[in-house]
Amino acid sequence: MATANPTTNAEYITVITPHRGWFQIPWREIWQYRELVWVLIHRDYVATYKQTIFGIAWHIVQPIVQTIVFVVIFTYVAKVPTDGIPPFLFYFSGLMFWRYFQDCVTRTSNTFTSNGALFNKVYFPRLIVPISQMFSNLFGFGLNLIFFIVAYLIYEFQGTHVALSWKIIVLPVLIFQTAALSLGLGCLISALTIRWRDLAMVTPLLLQLWMYASCVVFPFSAIPEDKRWMFIWNPLIPIIEGFRFAALGRGTVEVWQILLGAVASVVVLVVGLAVFHRVEKDCLDSV
């Protein structure tokens, strides 16, 4: 483990030792490398969207198309209720959070396997990569949020009154919770994937199933009362239903569920970061 202590500009001492604690995450060092987060985000966007037609508009086009598909299948064909909320807004709101969660987990879980070559040649705190993923995807989330507001206003002007309450103030907390949960989970999976490569294949499948368990395509109120205990473990339900309640006026969520979800997110974050940090030093011996 290395600790860096810049006492003065001239005396910058680093001690390299074999041992690494579980919780001694080098926050100061990560702060020193903060510009790298931005540089990596820039790299991801520019490299991905150069020579494409739509560029970053893809971040909005994909969820819109997905929402339309859901509206057609779940509302018109299967006639799944949407709590009285206009179906388009219902599905889009769920997808917004879900896609952020899914993108973060998927990309972060590949940290060691896809960056092996880079990690082998230069040192920087490895946590920088998942952190930059988190902010990078936040940008996409932001675009979705803007589109959501636009769609919302269109519905308002058309007369379909959707009740926006002051509770929307809780939106930053919901975003923070989603980010913490996905960062922690992504870090945990990436650490385990070093040893067991097939986890990388299982993750997308698990996420697919998880989506269907997260009230993205049906409201919590549609679950029969006696079956609701089966969904308690899922911290994404209070987040999505909470957002729907705050922004659209209809959502089933109770305070204790939100608190439980928040606690779960923090626990997952702490565990994920600790495992990631522990594994970091020797990761290249096994990758």
Added chain:
Amino acid sequence: MTTNPTRAPIAVSIEGISKKYRLGVINRQMLSHEIQSLWARWRGKEDPHSNVLEEDRDTLQQPRDFWALKDISFTVAKGEAIAIMGKNGSGKSTLLKILSRITAPTEGRAVLHGRLASLLEVGTGFNGELTGKENVYLSGAIMGLTQKEITERYASIIEFSEVEQFIETPIKRYSSGMRVRLAFSVAAHLYPEILILDEVLAVGDASFREKCLIKMDEIRQSGVTILFVSHNSEQILDLCSRGVILHKGTKAFEGPVKEAVSLYTESLHLRGLHNPAFTPPPEGKL
């Protein structure tokens, strides 16, 4: 010998560094296989995923320890340039990786006084889709510079690399020589207190190599401590004042560079290392 020959302040202090790898551990990379193996062993049956070349299939292959580095100690004074030599497999790159914090030592410790930059490869972090300019900023940031520092040194970086004309073109369109020149140019402008070079002065054509050597010498004269791994005796003699020879993971020699180079060159020609000043430890100890 681990004493500091000059009384100058120390830049790098390596104390008993050792690095062990475990060979022969059957690293089952599939979780499903690992579970199957555990299940089979628990039942007392044969492990379906053990090494198929194993002669005796009733026992598991014994894991062995391989010491890539064993008890390496030396100090480097501030402003000194020291050469690290050794045959392939002697542990040079492992030592550099440990000092660069890419991997952790198994035993021992090292203390670095000052910012360290290592060039283990040219073009670290380069992304083909981005332009030369974007890559300068990317690579610089990955290697520890702030955006402000890069902007300050940008003109000098581009001038040194001689690719000014193509700086706004994606580097996937560059020739390999251009890539290497740009990459090295970024690295040459890092200005750390300690610099580690792993055989990277062998890049580019002859005139560029000379430019690089001159630049490295400038850097050394400005007080930067250099650890230089190379097989090239000429470059070593030009740049360094002391030399360390590694042999199969142990330190076999430490002393003035001329002696080190001649010892090392001799050792390459003879089958064993018969020079009396060169004493590798007995084989059994490794």
